Amino acid sequence: MLQIQGSELPDSRFLDALRQVKYPFLVAHVTPDADAIGSALGLATAMREQGIEAAIGLPEGCVADKLLFMLSLAPETPLKSTWTPNDPFDAAIVLDTAGEKRINIQPVIDLSGNLPVFNIDHHITNTDFGQYNWVDPHATSTCELVARLLKKLDWSLSPAVASLLYAGIHGDTAGFSLPTTSADALHTAGELVRCGADVTHIGEQLCRSQARPDFELLRRVYDQTTITSDGQIAYSYLSHDDFLASGSKAEAIDDQVSIPLALKGVRIAMLFSEGEKGVVRINLRGEGNVEVLEIAQRFGGGGHAHAAGVRVRNKPIQDVAREVVAAATEHLKTHLIKSVDA
Ligand SMILES: [Mn+2]
Missing domain, CATH: 3.90.1640.10 (inorganic pyrophosphatase (n-terminal core))
Incomplete structure (x- = not known):
């Protein structure tokens, strides 16, 4: 019992x-x-x-x-x-x-x-x-x-x-x-x-049971990771072509955002993926006391304080990434001001 x-x-x-x-x-x-x-x-x-x-x-x-x-x-x-x-x-x-x-x-x-x-x-x-x-x-x-x-x-x-x-x-x-x-x-x-x-x-x-196609996808997540100049935001993307080339599927997207999140000093990590053609999925993670739910909600998503998600339809993945990264940068600035005030 x-x-x-x-x-x-x-x-x-x-x-x-x-x-x-x-x-x-x-x-x-x-x-x-x-x-x-x-x-x-x-x-x-x-x-x-x-x-x-x-x-x-x-x-x-x-x-x-x-x-x-x-x-x-x-x-x-x-x-x-x-x-x-x-x-x-x-x-x-x-x-x-x-x-x-x-x-x-x-x-x-x-x-x-x-x-x-x-x-x-x-x-x-x-x-x-x-x-x-x-x-x-x-x-x-x-x-x-x-x-x-x-x-x-x-x-x-x-x-x-x-x-x-x-x-x-x-x-x-x-x-x-x-x-x-x-x-x-x-x-x-x-x-x-x-x-x-x-x-x-x-x-x-x-x-410890990564299938080969999903492992191939991980290589691309590493390879395509971008870190902002202050090192606080890291993000990667997987285009629809990345899914086709690796043989992996949309359902395989789970916690791959932990790769950019694993970088020292990163407060916000994001993964943009287009497993399903025309649908960009965004996984967001906040480290420590940085919450990301507000960013997700701004783009119509939801989830938890430190782990949230969004789906954006019919918009090129690069445009989605640009907008969300800008919002995350802004969010982090406000967050830092708030924590200094507190
Ligand atoms: Mn749950």
Whole structure:
């Protein structure tokens, strides 16, 4: 049994309603990362172990090759690639998803109230789109929230569920190194290991299993990194041609922005990538006390204080980069003035 200290828990209205659910449909965000897959598949699998007929929504081909190992941790949990309003589900549980537009299923789930929607998330920008909302922006990950929830429900955890949740916490904290990594989060991870989370397997899969095409993409990220003259901003780009030449795919973009971020002295790192023709994805990271969410929001994106993202359509990647780098430079100046004032 999990012995975790959670700071926040869902309210009793949320818990009472969740306890009534018999046939839930679980879904997370588009371009799912380890936290999205871990929280949806982990909770669905834990529910199935309690006799609840849970299924998860995951469109075919949306999972990056390097995260496919997570699906094989729970092969019995049914995956559905589409959602039909006639499906006999009695609830939708949306995890790790800041807003309804980011829900990873088509057609988008009916949020009009015909079906109870539970919203479990840690994005500060979450729009509280569910009938039952539990959003804790201080949590490292939605997987950490799911671990707390399972503890509150007093459900035991199988090694598979523990591994899925551990992988999500590992993913969203960049291996327990981001500022969100609280003592509670480390304690939760420890308890998951006690329940059978396979640290070696997950570490190998997430950190040491780069496929050749994705490795080729990394070479280009290094090669195409630009550092501003003051050394505080570093960014790289991957054009659509880079994807074609390396043989890598749009879904492979995950934490490659950690390459420019790894440079000493860099406060803001960015990666511009055009995995899908005509769509420029921007990953932003802020080091130390530098937050990047505001920059992302200026261009219509969202995410977390120190890790945010944007998608820009139908604009050349160089133009997007120029504008966002200018905004980041401006942001850093204001930030420095603020910190001198403080
Ligand atoms: Mn997350």
